Amino acid sequence: MFSSIGPKLLIGPLMLAALFSNSYLQAAIGIDAADAWTTSKQTGQNHGADTNLDITNNNSAGVRNAYLRFNLSTLPADIQPADITKASLVVYVTSASASGAINVSCNLGVSWDEATITHANYPSGPAGTCTTIPVSLANKFYTVDITNQVKLWVGNPASNYGLALSTASGLAFSIDAKEVPGNGNGTGGGRVPYLDIVLAGGGEGGGEGPVGPTGATGATGATGATGATGATGATGATGATGATGATGATGATGATGATGATGATGAQGATGATGAQGATGATGATGATGAQGATGATGAQGPAGLNGATGATGATGALGPLPLASNAADSIDTVNQEFMPVLGLDVPPTPSEASHQLLSPKTCTDTGFHAKVTTAPGGAASWTFTLRINGSNSAASCTITGANTSCTSGSTAAVAEGDLLSISVQPAGSPSNPFRMFVSSACQ
DSSP: OBOSSTTEEEOOSSOEEEEEOSSOEEEEEEOOSEEEEEETTSTTOOOTTOSEEEEEEETTTEEEEEEEEOOGGGSOTTOOGGGEEEEEEEEEEEEESSSEEEEEEOOOOSOOOTTTOOTTTSOOSSOOEEEEEEEOSSSEEEEEEOHHHHHHHHHOGGGOOOEEEEEOTTEEEEEEOTTOGGGTTTTSOTTOOEEEEEEOSSSOOOOOOOOOOOOOOOOOOOOOOOOOOOOOOOOOOOOOOOOOOOOOOOOOOOOOOOOOOOOOOOOOOOOOOOOOOOOOOOOOOOOOOOOOOOOOOOOOOOOOOOOOOOOOOOOOOOOOOBOOEEEEESOOOSSSOEEEOSSBSSOOOBSOSGGGOEEOSSOEEEEEEEEEESSOOOTTOEEEEEEEETTEEEEEEEEEETTOOEEEOOOOEEEOTTOEEEEEEEEESOOOOOSEEEEEEEEO
16 A cells, blocks of 8 residues: 555654554554664664664674664554554564574663663663564564554553564674665655554454565585595404305296196086175165254254364465555645655655655555645646656656646556655646645555
8 A cells, every 4th residue: 555645644754654444544653763773892882873773692793782662652642552453563684694583672661862872871671572583584574463562652652662672692683774765764665664553443454464585595605625535544354254154045936837638527516505695786866855844952062072183374475565655745846847755754855766766675566546736736737646666657647737636547557576666746837836745556
């Protein structure tokens, strides 16, 4: 789902995407509060502005722990813990020294600041591991359930000190921070960690997507050099004479002799005893069904049977729809073409497309491309909105003209995993400044 109007809502600076309908409410909340990492090798050094979050535990890099905090105030004001059906932490691992687990500590107990946290002052409260993220390969998304912790934060916002990520000895992992330029500088794109929250409301959102494809196997290392041949040992003494061998196998049987002549027919023997009863004949055709008799009384319930063996785990479901969307306000050029991101809140369009391009994490088909402005273009003027893929216009495009304030494209566009996505905004005839514009579509 890509949306920022109607049933969807985006709240930054990183992201809160929520889908409202008669059946369910789903939200994705990005790290718009704080993220940082600390290291035992530089106990007084702050890493709150780094573009990566390191999680290691080895002799060369020392102990490096990452910290995340999410702003839940962007959820509906009357939200209650009981309204939360499920809450998941989603991270994208960019590097991994080996297969292992990232430990998640939920209850840090004390507050911390992104700009000042160090190994010397990191939270040391009751931060026991509440769950783990099993990691097999790098460059993949991983999801873990933290529903109970998010309910605690919603019920007591003052207890939201975020999460701490650590790992066991000998392992090293890294994930993107919100400061990575390719992540949209805090506008919600790319691969930054986020919370996927499903709220009660008569139904349930789509299931979580699968783990991404396995990366290619690395090249085989070169064969090591052959070791030197050892010295020849001394000749041993001659052994004793062995025992006499067993008798050989019997030779093959000679050929069978020729068959003798047939003898004369003997006298007929006495009648034999009656043979056994023959097999039962085939069942005759079924007769017509008789009238149904009266229903008998219900018998007593029999004892419960043994539990059957657990069935095999079903195949992993397909990756769900992508939540991409954008809106813009204020500084909008009514003469020249500008560009805006497919995800973002109040991000003014600019002439530079590269600064708004975001990476698609999956292959999908975009449908229902829709645009809206708060002020009609007026007269013969117009606004044309187009989904662009890798710097080129796609078929997903529509135009708002005259007194209209919205448009919908009847065409679809194919999006491949890794494509760079952006939105083109093209004015014509000097339209009125729309003050605020919205774009949405669904890619699945």
